[in-house]
Amino acid sequence: MCCASVTAQPRAPLVIFLNPGYSDEPFWSDYSRYMQDAADDLGMELKVLYGERDPVRMLANARQVLDGEHPDYLIFTNEQFQGPVVLRLFENSAVKLFALHSTLTDEQQALIGGSRERHRNWLGSLVPNDEEAGYLMGRDLIALTEGQPAELLAFSGVKQTPSSILRLAGLQRALNEAPQIKLMQAVHGEWQEQRAYEQAVSLLPRYPGVSLVWSANDAMAFGVMRAADELGRDLRYAALNNSTRVLQAHIDGRIDVLASGHFILGACAMVMLNDHARDLDFITRGGESQVASLLRVIDRTQSEKLLKRLARPDIDLDFGQFSLLKHPEQSRYDCSIASLLE
Template sequence: MRCGKQSELLYLNRIEFVMMFMFRTMLVVISLLLSVATTSAEVIRVGVVNPGYQDTGFWGQVSDVMAAAAKQLNIELVEVYGQRHWKIMLNEGRVLIEQQPLDYLILVNEHQRAKDLIRLAEHKQLPTFMLLNDFDEPEQTYSFWKGSLIPDNHAAGLEMANRLFALQQGSPRLFTIIGDHLTPASLARTSGLDSALQANTSVKELLRVSGEWSEEVAYQKTLLMLRRDTPNMIWAANDNIALGAIRALKQHNLVPGKDVALAGLNWSQAGLNAVEQGELLLTHGGHFMAGAWMLVMIHDYHQANGAIPTLQQTFEMSAIDATNIKKYLECFGDKQWSRIDFRRYVLSKEDLSKGRQYPFHLKSMFRFASSCRQ
């Protein structure tokens, strides 16, 4: 009897030992899994020197879309704003670079003024990416310049002009309102217009002025134009400029979209409304998505530990007009950018090493958004 009890106790001890061993093994496995999850969920800290305003206009929209992408990609954004003044942009940028612990930096070469910031980032050995407005220097100039994402503004300016010219019969008369004389995006859009003018010698350009990206400035300068002559086309470097021109046309009892055809750029809400109402032939753009798309590039660069070529990509913008305005508004009219699955843009180290390009365009926006009917 005693022998039976001893055997039973020995059997129970063995079971207890096995269970304890399995429990400890399970704890080790769970610990390893948690460790891997923590590593893969490492937060990437990205500083952004935004040349515009936080809550309004084109640059406010850039920030909104970036916030949606950052949340999906486990990125913490540290953003400062230049309020459309290059001196404020430089001051805010210097403070950001000098005082914030960052993994990466995004700069915009607004008014060609960002060179001081990239030099400071170089000194700090801070990997830097250029957004929308690039430098006119080769990337080899700076060891920590790791990539850029630039829209094809030349192609956009060219398409805007060609679409306007295609509407005209008889005596085409163009009034041109550019953005400014310094920003690379403005210069490239204007060069696209010039290419169209060279190919369409029948078009008479009545006057070319700078709208300074401002609706009010464009409004005033269009009023001055209308006192001299009446164009039947207005090429506007952005939607704000186009809207200012529309206001001036109405004040002169001219019907935008009928008496005078206009093309703008930005996909702004007011620009989209003008397209929907027939006052604006088109609003070109989509480049407010570029900040979010650049976060995808930074995510992939980080995952590859920098062991990939410098990431440089130019992407095509798209025109929103009467043919696609309805679908765009159905998909994105409420500006819920989190409906786009930005993780579907992610490329592997192998893809990038082979030079594969990201699908940054309107079609992918429709395809990757849960709110879009295919």
């Protein structure tokens, strides 16, 4: 009796993502959804544990992974500067670690080392171009004044979050190029609409000459907008995100400048880790610490196109196309939302 030989299929890499956001928070739940799209395209397995924006919960999730089923890869963020704690937890583990969305700061790495140094199982990181996004938002918001003097308020995110720090640094770069624009105050709205609303209720009467509002995300912009409406103030806004609400507000002209594109960053990381699992180390294609130029200022026509694409159950983006196993001629990854805007 003859039996046909069976070729063993490679096991699907298992990835666990320590998502720092709320499980019902549109940005972070969609972020995970696009990562799952990528996992499906690439033949990977993905599990997501939500931290509910609670550092204690985030670390409990990390310990759960350490004490339970060991994945091939653990993706973590440096939200609220928790990255070094995760690295210490897993320093004697065979689990390979990858920092996503926010990596360790230069100061943190000066103390404990960078990826593949003291913590050999920390493979690297992928972060968005947050500083550039903050700069582009500031530049385009300032351009609305046509060179005239103006006063500006800035609403940044959680103080101990690299994305918040970098976006605000980008705004400062734009302000350095426009001495006629005066930054009256920058506050930490902590990404929250209600907190930004309460801050704006206090700040707007204090600064009657303010006409420009720069917001590091969309929720805070809407909080300021609500306060401005109640106070009868007509302001110009720059914001960042891809929610249905902010895309529609941009289309309607209530948000003047909008940056978006970073929502597929996690999916791009899945592409890099899938290549790594199949013996193409991303360190040879852009280095172990990479910045994805995903964030860009989009116009109203592009907001309309993005709104329609993101409303679909599946955004119909084949993440396999970004694998460098398929494009060995490329020297680095080029994952982007360009096709969603066509």
